[in-house]
Amino acid sequence: MGKEREITVSLEEFGLSQYEARAYVTLITRGTISASEVAYYAELPRTKVYPVLLKLQQKKLAILSKSKPVLCTGIAPEDAFDDIVHEQINKVEAMNNLVSKMKKISEESKKARGAEEKRYFHLSANYVVNQMRTMIEGAKSSIHITADSWGLSILAECKEEILSVLRRDLEVRLIVPVSVIGSESFRVIPEGVTIRSSEIIQNCFIFDDTELLLIDSTNGKGAVFSATDILGASQTRLFAQLWKDALKIDNLSEMTKSQALEVCKIINVINQNGLGFALHSILNSKKFVDFAKFLEKSGISLKEKTLEQVLDIVNSTLEMTCAGKVQYDSKTNNIILESKINSGHSLPWAMLIESYLEQKGNHPKMIYHSDSHKGEMIHLKIN
Structure with a gap:
């Protein structure tokens, strides 16, 4: 009975009335x-049955006998509905042809106006990881990534695929925010991936400069674009x-998250405001620029740290910012800061x-050397 009702409803779409x-x-x-x-069987009013049967006969769906009582025979469906x-x-x-013609007219109109429609693929949150694995495996030359904590956690799930492309000598570059350095996901990223840090506003994965995967951190959904269009080109340049x-x-990867x-x-505070603080101190005839006190105003204290720990911080900073380093010569009691960049870059760190040494009761003497070819060197002589 259920199937018959379903068929009845479908027949109405062919132009038959409910009774027919x-x-x-x-x-x-x-x-x-x-x-x-x-x-009786069709549950039709007796007064309606003859008009209904006559209409079926007119539509070539039934045959009515001329004898009485009138007998009715249904035409086989394959014959009745063929036409x-x-x-x-x-x-x-005809509708498909019409749609194609209208689409062509629309596209020609857009081209005439200088507009062209581009398509991209939406990805549900559950499918993003699988898509990323596929795109990593399919990469031929390079993978460039900007990722926040969400994007990094997804990337960490693709460790095996990353290892595979690294074995093929692909260039894999990753930019992450400072907040994720030392995190669990950060430590999962294989060696061989070159990592740098910057402020990140989106999760963007660029494959071979030809394909683009964007991931929304708020809902986990993604979208795949062709990187050959204007969006992809701008992301590549960005x-x-x-x-x-x-x-x-590089030298922060072995640190704990809190250390990193x-x-x-410290780098951000000094880079952003250190020069202004130093100039202000000099203009106010201060004997030395109290950077330790300056950092304390930003919630960073060096008082409890040993000299070795402070030198480690400065050494890490110089390595990252100017390919420099710090050395302590215990024989001469000198601290030497070197920078490959000849621009006074190491002065704030000196x-x-x-x-720091002044806080500890020492009064070091600073000597600055600069060489246009070799960079700069600062000696701190500890009394």
């Missing part, structure tokens, strides 16, 4: 029966600029060590 559909289904399921039987089906097929084809300006953090965050915070 019921009567026809009854005829093809019951065979040749009288009009009164049609009314109707072909008519519907022709209508669909990554190149971010990479150029980002902080090298502290180093990066002043930081100087102010």
Whole structure:
């Protein structure tokens, strides 16, 4: 009964009335029966059954006998609906042709206006990891990534795929925010991935400069674009600029998260406001620039740290920012700061060590050397 009702509803879409559909289904399921039987089985009012059967006969769906009582026979569906089906097929084809023509007109109109439609693929949150694995495995030359904590956690799930492309000598570059350095996901990233740090506003994965995967941290959903269009090209250029300006953090990878965050915070504070503080101190005739006190105002204290720990912080900073280093010569009691960049880049860090030593009761002497070819060197002589 359920199937018959379903068929009845479907027949109404072919232009039959509800009564006509019921009567026809009854005829093809019951065979040749009288009009009164049609009314009974199809649950039609007796006063309506003859007009309904006559309409079915007009539509070539039934045959009525001329004898009495009137007997009714349903035409087999394959014969009854052959013309109707072909008519519907022709209508669909005509509609498809019409849609194609309208689409062509629309595209030509957009081109005339200088506009062109581009498509991209939406990814559900559950499918993003699988898609990323596929795209990593398919990379041919390079993978460039900017990732926040969410993006990094997804990337960490693709460790085996990353190892695979590294074995093929692909260039894999990753830019992450300071906040994730030393985190569990950060430590999962294989050696061989070159990592730098910068402020990140999106999760963007660029494969071979031809494909682009963006991931929304708020809902985990993603989208795949062709990197050959204007969006992809701009993202590729943006990554190149971010990479150029980002902080090298190779020497932070073995630190704990809190240690790495502290180093990066000190770098940010001094880089952003250190020069202004130093100039203000000099203009106010201070004997030395108290960078230790300056850091305390930003919530960073060096009082409890040993000289070795302070030198480690400065050494990490110089390595990241100017390819420099710090050395302590115990024989001469000298601290030597070197920088490959000849721009006074190491001076704030020498002043930081100087102010730390002043806090500890020492009064070091600072000597600055500069060479246009070799960079700069600062000697701190501890009394």
